Amino acid sequence: xxxxxxxxxxxxxxxxxxxxxxxxxxxxxxxxxxxxxxxxxxxxxxxxxxxxxxxxxxxxxxxxxxxxxxxxxxxxxxxxxxxxxxxxxxxxxxxxxxxxxxxxxxxxxxxxxxxxxxxxxxxxxxxxxxxxxxxxxxxxxxxxxxxxxxxxxxxxxxxxxxxxxxxxxxxxxxxxxxxxxxxxxxxxxxxxxxxxxxxxxxxxxxxxxxxxxxxxxxxxxxxxxxxxxxxxxxxxxxxxxxxxxxxxxxxxxxxxxxxxxxxxxxxxxxxxxxxxxxxxxxxxxxxxxxxxxxxxxxxxxxxxxxxxxxxxxxxxxxxxxxxxxxxxxxxxxxxxxxxxxxxxxxxxxxxxxxxxxxxxxxxxxxxxxxxxxxxxxxxxxxxxxxxxxxxxxxxxxxxxxxxxxxxxxxxxxxxxxxxxxxxxxxxxxxxxxxxxxxxxxxxxxxxxxxxxxxxxxxxxxxxxxxxxxxxxxxxxxxxxxxxxxxxxxxxxxxxxxxxxxxxxxxxxxxxxxxxxxxxxxxxxxxxxxxxxxxxxxxxxxxxxxxxxxxxxxxxxxxxxxxxxxxxxxxxxxxxxxxxxxxxxxxxxxxxxxxxxxxxxxxxxxxxxxxxxxxxxxxxxxxxxxxxxxxxxxxxxxxxxxxxxxxxxxxxxxxxxxxxxxxxxxxxxxxxxxxxxxxxxxxxxxxxxxxxxxxxxxxxxxxxxxxxxxxxxxxxxxxxxxxxxxxxxxxxxxxxxxxxxxxxxxxxxxxxxxxxxxxxxxxxxxxxxxxxxxxxxxxxxxxxxxxxxxxxxxxxxxxxxxxxxxxxxxxxxxxxxxxxxxxxxxxxxxxxxxxx
Ligand code: ADP
Ligand code: MG
Numbered sequence: 001x002x003x004x005x006x007x008x009x010x011x012x013x014x015x016x017x018x019x020x021x022x023x024x025x026x027x028x029x030x031x032x033x034x035x036x037x038x039x040x041x042x043x044x045x046x047x048x049x050x051x052x053x054x055x056x057x058x059x060x061x062x063x064x065x066x067x068x069x070x071x072x073x074x075x076x077x078x079x080x081x082x083x084x085x086x087x088x089x090x091x092x093x094x095x096x097x098x099x100x101x102x103x104x105x106x107x108x109x110x111x112x113x114x115x116x117x118x119x120x121x122x123x124x125x126x127x128x129x130x131x132x133x134x135x136x137x138x139x140x141x142x143x144x145x146x147x148x149x150x151x152x153x154x155x156x157x158x159x160x161x162x163x164x165x166x167x168x169x170x171x172x173x174x175x176x177x178x179x180x181x182x183x184x185x186x187x188x189x190x191x192x193x194x195x196x197x198x199x200x201x202x203x204x205x206x207x208x209x210x211x212x213x214x215x216x217x218x219x220x221x222x223x224x225x226x227x228x229x230x231x232x233x234x235x236x237x238x239x240x241x242x243x244x245x246x247x248x249x250x251x252x253x254x255x256x257x258x259x260x261x262x263x264x265x266x267x268x269x270x271x272x273x274x275x276x277x278x279x280x281x282x283x284x285x286x287x288x289x290x291x292x293x294x295x296x297x298x299x300x301x302x303x304x305x306x307x308x309x310x311x312x313x314x315x316x317x318x319x320x321x322x323x324x325x326x327x328x329x330x331x332x333x334x335x336x337x338x339x340x341x342x343x344x345x346x347x348x349x350x351x352x353x354x355x356x357x358x359x360x361x362x363x364x365x366x367x368x369x370x371x372x373x374x375x376x377x378x379x380x381x382x383x384x385x386x387x388x389x390x391x392x393x394x395x396x397x398x399x400x401x402x403x404x405x406x407x408x409x410x411x412x413x414x415x416x417x418x419x420x421x422x423x424x425x426x427x428x429x430x431x432x433x434x435x436x437x438x439x440x441x442x443x444x445x446x447x448x449x450x451x452x453x454x455x456x457x458x459x460x461x462x463x464x465x466x467x468x469x470x471x472x473x474x475x476x477x478x479x480x481x482x483x484x485x486x487x488x489x490x491x492x493x494x495x496x497x498x499x500x501x502x503x504x505x506x507x508x509x510x511x512x513x514x515x516x517x518x519x520x521x522x523x524x525x526x527x528x529x530x531x532x533x534x535x536x537x538x539x540x541x542x543x544x545x546x547x548x549x550x551x552x553x554x555x556x557x558x559x560x561x562x563x564x565x566x567x568x569x570x571x572x573x574x575x576x577x578x579x580x581x582x583x584x585x586x587x588x589x590x591x592x593x594x595x596x597x598x599x600x601x602x603x604x605x606x607x608x609x610x611x612x613x614x615x616x617x618x619x620x621x622x623x624x625x626x627x628x629x630x631x632x633x634x635x636x637x638x639x640x641x642x643x644x645x646x647x648x649x650x651x652x653x654x655x656x657x658x659x660x661x662x663x664x665x666x667x668x669x670x671x672x673x674x675x676x677x678x679x680x681x682x683x684x685x686x687x688x689x690x691x692x693x694x695x696x697x698x699x700x701x702x703x704x705x706x707x708x709x710x711x712x713x714x715x716x717x718x719x720x721x722x723x724x725x726x727x728x729x730x731x732x733x734x735x736x737x738x739x740x741x742x743x744x745x746x747x748x749x750x751x752x753x754x755x756x757x758x759x760x761x762x763x764x765x766x767x768x769x770x771x772x773x774x775x776x777x778x779x780x781x782x783x784x785x786x787x788x789x790x791x792x793x794x795x796x797x798x799x800x801x802x803x804x805x806x807x808x809x810x811x812x813x814x815x816x817x818x819x820x821x822x823x824x825x826x827x828x829x830x831x832x833x834x835x
Contacts, residue, residue: 021078021079021082022077022078022079023076023077023078023079023081023082024077025073025076025077025108025109025110026109027107027108027109028109031106031107031109035066035070035107038065038066038069038070039061039062039065039066039218039219039220039221040061040065040066040067040070040071040218041066041070042219043216043218043219044070044074046216047059047071047074047216048074048078050214050216051075051154051189051191054189054213054214055178055179055182055188055189055190055213056175056178056189056190056191056192056209056213057189057190057191057192057213057214057215057216058191058192058193058194058199058202058203058213058214058215058216059071059191059192059193059194059215059216059218060161060193060194060195060196060197060199060215060216060217060218061193061195061196061217061218061219061220062195062196062218062220062222062453063195063407063408063411063450063453063454064220064411064457065218065219065220066218067158067193067218068089068091068096068100068158068193069100069103069104069107071156071191071193072087072089072104072115072131072156073104073107073108075087075154075156076108076130076131080153080154080189081130081131081153084151085151085152085153086129086130086131086132086151086152086153087130087131087132087152087153087154087156088132088134088139088149088152088154088155088156089131089132089133089134089155089156089158090133090134090135090136090138090139090155090156090157090158090167090170091133091134091135091136091158091159091409092135092136092158092159092162092164092166092167093135093159093378093405093409094119094120094135094378095378095382095385095405095409095410096133096158096159096409096410097117097118097119097133097134097135098117098119098133098382099382099385099386099410100117100133100158101115101116101117101131101132101133102117104131104133112124113126113128113129114128114129114130114131115129115130115131115133116129116131116132116133117132117133117134118132118133118134118135118138119134119135119138120135120137120138120562121670121673121674121677135166136157136164136166136167136170137166139155139166139170140166140169140170140173140494141562143170143173143177143498144494144497144498144559147177147498148177148180148181148184148186149177149181149188150186152188153187153188153189154188154189154190154191155170155174155188155189155190155191156191156192156193157170157171157174157190157191157192157193158193159193159194159195159408159409160192160193160194160199160202161194161195161197161198161199161408162408163201163479163480163481163482163483163509163510164482165482165483165486165488165491168481168482168483168508168509168510169483169491169495169506169508171190171192171202171208171509172208172506172507172508172509173498174190175190175208175209175507176507178190192213195408195450196217197446197450197478198446198477198478199215201481201509201510202509203215205507205509207507208507208509222453222456222457223456223457223458223459223460223461224456224460225418225452225453225455225456225460225461225462225463226460226461226462226463227452227462227463227465228462228463228464228465229465229467229468229469229472230464230465230466230467230468231468232468233466233467233468233471234466234467238262238421238422238423238466239262239267239270239271239421241421241466242260242262242271242419242421242466243271243274243275243278245419245464245466246258246260246275246371246399246419247278247279249417249419249464250279250371250397250399253417253462255397255416256397256414256415256416256417256459256461257392257397257398257399257400257412257413257414257415257416257417258397258398258399258400258415258416258417258418258419259399259400259402259406259412259415259417259418259419259454259455260399260400260401260402260418260419260420260421261402261403261404261406261407261418261419261420261421261451262401262402262403262421262423263403263404263421263423263424263425263440264377264403264425265375265377265379265403266598266601268375268376268377268401268402268403269375271401272373272374272375272401273604275371275373275399275401276371276373279370279371279373280370370393370395370396370397371396371397371399372392372393372396372397372398372399373399373401374387374388374398374399374400374401375400375401375402376388376400376401376402376403376405376406376410376412377402377403377405378403378405379666385410388400388410388412389412389413391413391414392414398412398414398415400412400415403425404424404443404447404451406454407447407450407451407454408450411454411457412454413457413458414458415454415455415457415458415461416455416458416459416461416462417455417461417462417463417464418451418452418454418455418461418462418463418464419463419464419466420448420451420452420463420464420465420466421466422442422443422448422465422466422467422471422472422475423440423441423442423443424440424441424442424443424447424479425438425439425440425441426438426439426440426441426485427485427486428485429485429486429487437769437770437771442467442471442474442475442476443475443479444475444476444477444478444479445472445475445476445477445478446477446478446479447479448465448472448475451463452465481509481510483508483510483511483512484510484512484513484516487516487519487520488512488516488517488520489519489520489523489524489564489565490564490565491503491520492517492520492521492524493520493524493529493551493555493558493559493565493568494559496524496529496530496549496550496551496555496559497551497555497556497559499550499551501548501549501550501551502547502548503517503521503547503548504517504547504548517547518547521547521549523565523566523718524549524555524565525549525793526717526718526793526794527554527558527565527566527569527715527717528552528554528555528569529551529552529554529555529558529559529565529569530549530550530551530552530555531549531550531551531552532549533545533546533549554569554572557572557685558571558572560681560684560685561587561678561681561682561685562677562678562681563587563591563674563678564591566715566716566719567587567590567591567715569714569715570583570586570587570711570712570714570715571583571584571587571678571682573711573714573715574682574711576707577703577704577707578704579700579704579707579708579711580682581697582642582697582700582704582708583708583711584675584678584679584682585641585642585645585646585671585675585697586638586641586642586708586712587678588645588671588674588675588678589641589642589644589645589671590638590641590766590778591674592667592670592671592674593667594664594667595641595644595645595663595664595667595668595671596619596644596662596663596664596752597615597619597658597662597663597664599612599615599616599619599662615662616662618660618661618662619661619662622644622647622661622662623640623644623754624754625643626639626640626642626643626644626647627639627640627643627754628643628699628705630702631702631705631706632699632700632702632705633754633758633781634705634706634709634760634780634781635705635708635709635712635780635781636753636754636755636758636760636763636779636780636781637753637754637755637766637777637778637779637780638708638712638778638780639705639754639780640754641778642697642699642700643699644661644663645668645671645697646696646697646699647661648661648663648668649672649695649696649697650696653668653669653672653695672695675695709780709781709782709783709786710782710786710790712764712780712782713764713780713782713786713787713790713791714790714791716764716765716766716780717764717790717791717793717794718741718742718794719740719764719765719766719767719768720740720741720762720763720764720782720787720791720794720823721738721739721740721747721762721763721764721765721776722738722739722740722761722762722823722826722828723737723738723759723760723761723762723763724737724738724739724746725761733746734746736748736759738763738776739826740768741823741824741825741826743768743774745774746773746774747768747773747774747775747776748773748774748775748776749763749775749776749779750769750775750776750777750779751775752777753776753777753778753779755779755780755781758781760781760782761784762781762782762783762784762787763776763779763780763781763782764779764780764782765777765778765779765780766778766779784828784830784831785830785831785833787821787823787830788819788821788830788833788835789833789835792835794823794824795821795822795823795824795830796821796822796824797819797820797821797835798819798820798821799819800817800818800819801817801818801819801820801832804818805817807834816834816835817834817835818832818833818834818835819832819833819835820832821833
């Protein structure tokens with residue numbers, strides 16, 4: 001065993017500038033014993049020396065080796081949090097930020113005032129905080145306020161291998177900030193931590209780190225894992241295949257926890273339901289006699305007991321066994337990032353949904369063997385997540401059904417069997433059009449190996465891959481960095497706000513494509529967030545101006561709002577007509593997204609079927625009421641959002657109200673928080689606004705509704721669509737369709753929209769999601785005569801009309817005349833307006 005370090009054991013001569021300090025930590029014996037088993041403890045000296053002698057250090061090690069929980073403690077003990085300075089650790093996932101801060105807090109026996117966390121809407125950071133876990137988005141916001149991050153002496157970027165967009169950008173920014181700080185004589189360190197995956201993107205990247213930083217590998221006691229491939233590969237029914245495999249493992253193999261990798265929350269919940277039905281707990285059994293507790297998986301004992309039909313079962317705390325409310329369609333969004341495993345459209349889940357109950361081997365299963373089934377995904381309530389770390393009730397076998405959070409972020413003790421679907425759910429964006437769709441795809445070889453490794457933490461294990469070795473051979477080697485796969489308009493705006501004008505020169509670990517950067521720059525220009533580049537001049541200058549337009553004051557105001565640039569524009573315009581509270585609410589609802597419960601999933605029982613049908617009818621009826629009539633109806637789905645939020649707040653925002661009306665309670669709570677946050681941001685940007693949050697709102701007046709529709713058009717201008725008139729339809733696929741400037745294919749109003757049957761001539765939409773067809777969601781009707789006024793940047797104007805003639809405008813001192821125009825690229829005729 002490695003003795004706990006004392007100040008005396010520090011090699012004093014190795015410390016160049018920092019004094020040798022040692023802040024003692026009073027850990028419990030139990031914790032100390034558990035720590036000493038972690039491989040990273042053996043490397044403490046090496047790691048700390050490397051950190052003392054270098055600005056940048058890369059630390060990689062197998063998941064579970066102790067990086068996240070131990071490194072902050074090493075640094076704390078070595079005095080990196082003494083005085084006013086603190087240690088910061090970023091995580092790409094909220095779950096990890098919260099659980100890891102709690103774990104470190106417990107290990108160090110300190111209050112959560114000292115070891116704290118900050119995620120987008122909540123945190124427990126105090127002025128005494130010394131170790132701060134946060135999501136990467138939170139630190140990026142802090143850099144905007146204080147570029148040199150003066151209060152931190154060390155920043156640890158955790159889970160860098162996940163390659164989340166904000167993590168990538170933080171590494172790029174810190175590769176510049178840290179040397180700047182050191183040059184100023186204010187020492188600062190950056191430690192990048194990663195699972196043992198491709199790290200060359202960081203180490204071999206001379207743009208990032210001119211001198212290759214030392215990379216320290218933490219060996220881990222990884223036990224061998226036997227990988228079993230399926231002979232055949234089920235094409236879509238992998239949840240059914242997983243179910244069969246788990247049943248088999250559970251009935252035939254010795255004790256040891258099972259960890260299953262699926263792709264999304266809905267799938268996880270459905271497999272959990274099915275497993276619980278097949279291997280239920282018996283609530284009224286007697287407690288076991290002494291010494292009988294550990295019968296888990298002891299197959300022989302169980303079989304014997306079964307023959308005698310007298311299995312003594314341990315009593316299980318039923319309340320502790322989550323009955324799992326179905327909260328489908330949830331998402332984890334941090335400062336605008338989607339967590340890949342969660343998703344909006346449920347179409348995929350429908351296709352991949354449950355198989356018929358009782359099909360396959362399930363009906364032969366022995367219901368007396370208890371399986372302790374726990375779900376695990378990002379948005380599961382923290383108390384429920386914490387369950388996977390506790391030992392399962394005696395006499396049960398742990399079975400965790402997880403999304404890829406269990407791949408690297410969290411280590412679950414006691415796993416011996418891994419069942420890997422080999423799939424991952426990813427959001428795909430079309431680079432040009434921004435149309436997004438969720439697709440289940442094969443994961444990468446690196447991820448699959450990572451998943452398999454979860455089985456060998458405590459003893460040799462087994463990994464069952466639900467696909468063949470040939471299919472595995474075709475997997476891509478590594479999963480691509482997120483930044484290369486999504487639009488980057490929000491990032492480009494944030495960078496311009498940091499005065500990084502030439503974003504293309506930024507030291508990205510992996511740069512986004514130049515098309516994506518171009519599309520972002522174009523959108524920001526059209527929103528007025530960037531200064532127009534000169535149209536005339538010398539070729540060289542024009543070339544230089546390209547992709548390096550500086551930010552405008554409007555852009556700065558927009559960057560202050562933690563929402564997508566399109567919505568930020570709407571906020572910036574919302575001051576007029578006392579509309580801001582409505583715009584804030586709308587933008588919040590659009591940012592949180594999917595405020596309605598997913599009711600299209602297949603029902604498990606007849607009873608549930610009836611309940612679902614009833615609820616669907618009720619939701620349709622409520623939407624109709626919230627959509628209002630007359631002018632209000634024009635605002636379409638955006639009016640429904642306003643109405644739903646308003647009604648929910650009037651009812652006190654209770655889970656019951658949401659349940660009864662098909663609203664997602666979590667979404668409603670998040671909207672309320674975001675409204676608070678946006679109100680503060682608006683007040684900071686325009687002091688005269690003087691807003692305060694009154695959750696309840698009166699419905700907007702007709703004139704305000706019109707104004708809101710115009711704001712929607714101004715923000716979503718590049719999302720304008722025009723109905724293809726019946727007389728223009730040549731090909732039946734264009735019936736009831738809309739045309740958009742960017743897409744060649746027809747797009748349709750989504751059936752869940754209140755404007756589905758109304759078919760207004762011009763609409764703007766929040767997003768197009770591709771399922772069976774291209775569907776517009778979040779649709780609002782707009783008037784064509786607003787287009788030339790609000791979106792002149794998209795219009796080609798004709799000569800002034802003779803009649804009516806020009807008019808002098810005393811307000812502006814300009815001459816105004818009527819002009820006709822056409823909408824760019826598509827040439828839609830727009831009515832003549834006075835400009
Ligand atoms: P790494 O960051 O290298 O993946 P961690 O520091 O997250 O490793 O985990 C180290 C060990 O601490 C794990 O093996 C795990 O068993 C244990 N651990 C982590 N979090 C918890 C927790 N919340 N409860 C109990 N044990 C935990
Ligand atoms: Mg970790």
